[in-house]
Amino acid sequence: MTNLTMTNITVQYSGNKPKKLRFWHKAARYSLYILLILFALFYIMPLFVMVITSLKSLDEIHQGGLLNLPENITFEPWFVAWSSACAGVSCNGLKGFFFNSVLLVVPAVFIATLIGAINGYALMHWRFKGSEIIFALLLFGCFIPFQIVLLPMAILLGKMHLSGSITGLIMVHAIYGIPFTTMFFRNYYMTIPVELVKAAKIDGAGFFRIFFSIFLPLSPPIIVVTIIWEFTNIWNDFLFGISFSAAGTQPITVALNNIVNSTTGVKEYNVDMAAAIIAALPTLLVYIFAGKYFIRGLSAGSVKG
Amino acid sequence: MQNNQQKETEKMTDNHILSIKNLYKNYGSTEVLKDINIDIDEGEFLVLVGPSGCGKSTLLNCIAGLEEITSGTIEIAKLDMSSVPPKDRNIAMVFQSYALYPTMNVEKNITFGMKVRGESATAQKAALENVTEILQIGDLLKRKPAQLSGGQRQRVAMGRALVRNPKLFLFDEPLSNLDAKLRVEMRGEIKRLYQKLKTSIVYVTHDQTEAMNLATQLAVMKGGELQQLGPPQEIYDKPNSIFVAGFIGSPAMNFIEGELQIDGKAKFFKTQLNNEEILISIDHYQFESAVSHGQKLTLGIRPEYITGIKPDVDDKMLLSVELIPTLIETNGFDKHVDLKFGDGEIGGRFMPQEQISFNEAHLTHLNFSKISIFDRLSGWRV
Ligand SMILES: Nc1ncnc2c1ncn2[C@@H]1O[C@H](COP(=O)(O)OP(=O)(O)OP(=O)(O)O)[C@@H](O)[C@H]1O
Ligand SMILES: [Mg+2]
Numbered sequence: 166m167t168n169l170t171m172t173n174i175t176v177q178y179s180g181n182k183p184k185k186l187r188f189w190h191k192a193a194r195y196s197l198y199i200l201l202i203l204f205a206l207f208y209i210m211p212l213f214v215m216v217i218t219s220l221k222s223l224d225e226i227h228q229g230g231l232l233n234l235p236e237n238i239t240f241e242p243w244f245v246a247w248s249s250a251c252a253g254v255s256c257n258g259l260k261g262f263f264f265n266s267v268l269l270v271v272p273a274v275f276i277a278t279l280i281g282a283i284n285g286y287a288l289m290h291w292r293f294k295g296s297e298i299i300f301a302l303l304l305f306g307c308f309i310p311f312q313i314v315l316l317p318m319a320i321l322l323g324k325m326h327l328s329g330s331i332t333g334l335i336m337v338h339a340i341y342g343i344p345f346t347t348m349f350f351r352n353y354y355m356t357i358p359v360e361l362v363k364a365a366k367i368d369g370a371g372f373f374r375i376f377f378s379i380f381l382p383l384s385p386p387i388i389v390v391t392i393i394w395e396f397t398n399i400w401n402d403f404l405f406g407i408s409f410s411a412a413g414t415q416p417i418t419v420a421l422n423n424i425v426n427s428t429t430g431v432k433e434y435n436v437d438m439a440a441a442i443i444a445a446l447p448t449l450l451v452y453i454f455a456g457k458y459f460i461r462g463l464s465a466g467s468v469k470g
Numbered sequence: 471m472q473n474n475q476q477k478e479t480e481k482m483t484d485n486h487i488l489s490i491k492n493l494y495k496n497y498g499s500t501e502v503l504k505d506i507n508i509d510i511d512e513g514e515f516l517v518l519v520g521p522s523g524c525g526k527s528t529l530l531n532c533i534a535g536l537e538e539i540t541s542g543t544i545e546i547a548k549l550d551m552s553s554v555p556p557k558d559r560n561i562a563m564v565f566q567s568y569a570l571y572p573t574m575n576v577e578k579n580i581t582f583g584m585k586v587r588g589e590s591a592t593a594q595k596a597a598l599e600n601v602t603e604i605l606q607i608g609d610l611l612k613r614k615p616a617q618l619s620g621g622q623r624q625r626v627a628m629g630r631a632l633v634r635n636p637k638l639f640l641f642d643e644p645l646s647n648l649d650a651k652l653r654v655e656m657r658g659e660i661k662r663l664y665q666k667l668k669t670s671i672v673y674v675t676h677d678q679t680e681a682m683n684l685a686t687q688l689a690v691m692k693g694g695e696l697q698q699l700g701p702p703q704e705i706y707d708k709p710n711s712i713f714v715a716g717f718i719g720s721p722a723m724n725f726i727e728g729e730l731q732i733d734g735k736a737k738f739f740k741t742q743l744n745n746e747e748i749l750i751s752i753d754h755y756q757f758e759s760a761v762s763h764g765q766k767l768t769l770g771i772r773p774e775y776i777t778g779i780k781p782d783v784d785d786k787m788l789l790s791v792e793l794i795p796t797l798i799e800t801n802g803f804d805k806h807v808d809l810k811f812g813d814g815e816i817g818g819r820f821m822p823q824e825q826i827s828f829n830e831a832h833l834t835h836l837n838f839s840k841i842s843i844f845d846r847l848s849g850w851r852v
Binding site: 358360361363364365366367368369370374378379382383 | 531534536555556557561562563565566567568569570571572573582583586587630
């Protein structure tokens with residue numbers, strides 16, 4: 166009896182697959198593709214609308230047909246958005262604010278990443294009394310909502326004479342980023358064997374020597390993850406930007422808001438759309454070019470020694 | 471006072487490369503090392519052996535300065551190193567996981583320490599060439615650790631230790647990640663290297679064969695305590711506890727339970743075999759502590775003293791009985807046979823040509839001329 170069943174099974178597997186089964190297999194596969202394509206279209210729709218709207222003239226927009234492709238492509242709205250759109254009183258477009266954001270994001274990301282790396286390394290591999298508690302408290306920092314720190318931070322910035330300056334904003338973002346970057350690096354460094362530190366100690370290397378010669382060269386995957394994370398967060402931030410900046414130091418998100426809301430006369434949807442795309446472009450590009458490293462970095466451990 | 475003076479003179483004349491006194495190590499409230507005392511002469515190969523978790527690595531890390539000690543002192547080459555950082559202890563260490571720096575190639579791995587210490591490029595080059603030749607790793611110099619096999623990594627790790635030219639080498643289970651064949655090969659290589667360089671080594675392993683093969687001094691540990699320290703042959707012949715006796719030697723020593731019988735001047739070990747009382751004469755055994763009539767004892771006898779061919783010893787020290795084999799293992803040059811003995815089993819070593827069949831009684835000779843006797847309650851040798 167058992168013998169019989171056994172042979173049955175072997176026949177099924179070693180022989181040709183029944184045609185019917187293969188058909189259903191394919192059908193399932195194609196329906197899956199169709200479903201995924203539909204989802205993708207759904208997600209890309211807003212961007213699509215933004216892009217085509219930004220390339221239309223105002224007249225064409227007023228004719229309606231939100232999803233229609235532009236009849237006469239014009240780049241005028243992009244130029245306006247970049248250099249002459251009015252945000253509040255000044256009418257110099259986004260460009261100044263774009264560079265404000267660059268000036269803000271680059272140092273803030275750099276500082277948060279570097280400090281996070283050193284923190285993670287110290288908390289993981291140079292344990293001291295209370296290091297676990299410090300890490301727990303730092304983690305707690307990840308869950309503090311922006312709103313809670315607004316007022317104390319404003320007071321602190323005032324006391325430090327950094328109110329309304331880009332330096333002040335850099336500091337705020339760097340500090341706010343440290344809990345996240347520390348967590349990223351600490352968890353990554355957990356996969357680096359302690360023996361590596363022991364060996365280096367015997368070789369005579371100290372805290373920073375070990376960090377720069379051994380840990381940092383092992384870190385590119387997690388550095389990429391951290392940079393993407395921090396860059397996106399800080400570039401897209403609006404609340405800190407609007408709370409702690411002054412007229413000339415606003416980041417691009419705040420300027421975008423001002424452009425869209427400063428309605429004198431007709432609403433220029435095409436300029437608004439172009440401005441929004443310009444404001445979003447850097448984060449978009451980061452994802453397109455570094456996205457795969459992001460996934461890889463998140464799932465990667467360190468190299469085995 | 472006199473004692474002190476004696477100690478002082480001893481210190482002047484001794485040749486200790488490593489001297490550990492009353493070492494304790496706690497993690498929080500758990501005692502991991504308890505009252506460790508070890509003195510090792512220059513040029514000795516000390517092997518720390520013991521079951522997993524007994525504190526071998528911890529002890530080695532304490533010697534290296536990678537772990538702080540709770541109390542006691544550690545002297546290396548006569549200098550008190552108890553609170554000196556690792557880099558100043560004049561030691562080098564090889565780790566179980568090799569711990570090669572993953573992003574540096576072999577050459578940089580080996581010279582990293584010299585570079586950190588600020589030694590000149592010419593000195594680095596000379597040292598590198600020297601160890602490259604000793605370890606035969608010339609064609610690996612430009613490779614990263616990930617591109618090396620286990621044995622090659624092991625060699626590079628040793629190279630990194632060798633360039634240091636330390637007073638004392640520390641090895642923490644350096645071979646346990648290698649397959650059986652390579653392990654034996656590397657073991658031989660380490661021993662040859664040791665004989666050539668005549669350095670002092672402290673070597674940790676939980677493999678008693680490796681320990682016996684390498685050591686000139688063997689330290690057996692259990693539960694954070696040092697059980698016995700001495701040359702491997704001495705520990706094999708005269709284990710000072712049931713634990714050491716059972717841990718060292720493979721196949722393991724056999725234990726027979728019984729009690730001491732004193733008949734006038736004659737001493738006997740009294741035990742039961744199949745409801746029959748057996749008296750084994752132990753007059754030849756040199757007791758190391760006072761024993762009394764009726765004391766509960768455990769007698770230890772190594773498998774090589776349980777044979778099928780009658781040994782040439784006094785009949786008084788011989789027990790010849792028919793025993794039933796329960797397990798027969800052949801390895802070509804002898805046979806390991808487990809035999810039913812009373813309620814338990816004993817293992818013997820038989821000649822390969824002897825006809826032994828499973829479950830068929832076989833005339834077996836137990837030669838009690840070389841035995842160990844332990845107090846059954848305390849487990850210590852008597
Ligand atoms: N950082 C630590 N905190 C608390 N306990 C520890 C710590 N490190 C080791 N121990 C404990 O100390 C004991 C000895 O550990 P150790 O690593 O020295 O053992 P070992 O003899 O080297 O074992 P193995 O053969 O498995 O390597 C173990 O019981 C272990 O659980
Ligand atoms: Mg260990």
